[in-house]
Amino acid sequence: MRRAVRSAWTSLPLYLLGSLVVASALAVTMWMAPGVNLLSLMSLCYLVTPLMAPMIRATQVLATSDDTFRLRDYVATLPTGWSVTVRLASPIVGVLALTAVAFTAWRSSGHDLFLVPLGVGASITVVGVLGFLMAFPLALEDRRRSFGYLWIHGLHLAARGIVPTVAIVATMGLGLWLLLNVSAGLLVVLPGAIAVVWTVAFLTAQSRSHLTTTAH
Numbered sequence: 001m002r003r004a005v006r007s008a009w010t011s012l013p014l015y016l017l018g019s020l021v022v023a024s025a026l027a028v029t030m031w032m033a034p035g036v037n038l039l040s041l042m043s044l045c046y047l048v049t050p051l052m053a054p055m056i057r058a059t060q061v062l063a064t065s066d067d068t069f070r071l072r073d074y075v076a077t078l079p080t081g082w083s084v085t086v087r088l089a090s091p092i093v094g095v096l097a098l099t100a101v102a103f104t105a106w107r108s109s110g111h112d113l114f115l116v117p118l119g120v121g122a123s124i125t126v127v128g129v130l131g132f133l134m135a136f137p138l139a140l141e142d143r144r145r146s147f148g149y150l151w152i153h154g155l156h157l158a159a160r161g162i163v164p165t166v167a168i169v170a171t172m173g174l175g176l177w178l179l180l181n182v183s184a185g186l187l188v189v190l191p192g193a194i195a196v197v198w199t200v201a202f203l204t205a206q207s208r209s210h211l212t213t214t215a216h
Contacts, residue, residue, distance in 0.1 A: 014054070014055070014058055014069060014070075014071065014074050015055055015058070015192040015195070016188075016189075016192065017074070018051070018052075018054055018055040018058075018074070018191060018192060018195070019055075019188055019189055019190070019191040019192040020188060021051050022048060022051045022052060022055075022191035023187045023188055023191060025047050025048045025051050026044075026048055026187060027187075028043075028047070029043040029044060029047060029048060038096070038097060038100055041093075041096065042093060045085065045089045045092075045093055046082075046085060046086070046089070049081075049085050049089065049136075050078065050081035050082040050084075050085045051078070051081065051191075052081070052191065052194070052195055052198070053077050053078065053080060053081025053082075053084065053085075053136075053140055054069075054073070054074040054075075054077040054078060054081065055191065055192055055195035055196075056136070056137050056140060056195050056198055056199050057069070057073070057077045057080075057081075057137075057140045058073070058074070058195075059195060059196050059198075059199035059200070060137065060140065060141065060199055060203070061073075063199065063200070063203060064203070077140070080140065080143050081140070083143070084136060084139040084140065084143060085136070087139075087147055087150075088132055088135050088136060088139065088147075088150060088151070088154075089132060091128065092125060092128040092129060092132060095121055095124050095125055095128065096121070096125050098117070098121055099117070099118060099121030099122055099125060102114050102117040102118040102121055103118055106118055127155070129169075130155075130158040130162075130165050130166075130169075131151060131154040131155040131158050132154065133154075133158065133165055133168050133169070133198070133201075133202075134153075134154040134155070134157035134158045134161070134165060134202055134205060135150040135151055135153070135154025135155075136154075137198065137199055137202040138150055138153060138154055138157070138202070138206075156209065157202070157205045157206060157209055158205070160205060160208055160209040161201070161204060161205025161206075161208050161209060164200075164201035164202070164204045164205045164208075165201065165205060167197065167201050168194075168197060168198050168201050171193075171194055171197045171198075172194060175190045175193070175194055178190070
């Protein structure tokens with residue numbers, strides 16, 4: 001226990017550093033693409049999400065071992081986070097772009113025919129995001145895992161652990177609400193808190209999945 005507390009205390013500055021980096025990326029995103037649009041969503045995906053990787057990996061290390069997560073580990077995880085994000089998120093971004101096209105066509109034409117691809121695209125996007133929330137930390141555990149393995153197991157974990165998965169989304173939504181209605185200064189600490197909740201939810205879903213598999 002003493003070693004775990006010491007490791008957590010040692011890693012606290014890295015959480016603060018990670019939160020500041022993510023906050024800066026979010027500020028750049030809001031400056032480049034204010035509002036909710038495809039550009040802002042792509043920026044969140046490819047700029048902000050990879051920067052969450054070191055904090056998620058740090059939480060994994062602290063929760064599953066007595067090792068410490070140092071600055072060199074933080075720096076080493078950044079390229080991994082970016083490559084994993086590109087691999088896993090690009091299909092979702094592609095579907096989201098096609099869904100946006102279908103939505104624009106429906107609004108401009110008014111034809112109900114466009115509601116079919118719009119509904120299909122929206123459904124795939126939602127399922128894809130939930131699967132990504134589980135596949136992302138799974139990939140950080142071992143980046144050698146294949147694309148198919150990550151998606152299959154990510155969707156499996158999201159389905160078996162739907163409550164922890166939704167908890168991640170709820171935490172992000174709560175964080176956004178706090179930023180808009182309480183104080184924008186919370187942006188400095190919220191990314192670290194979200195990373196902890198994200199990782200704990202992933203580990204919980206992983207544990208439940210293993211328990212369910214064993215029971216069968």
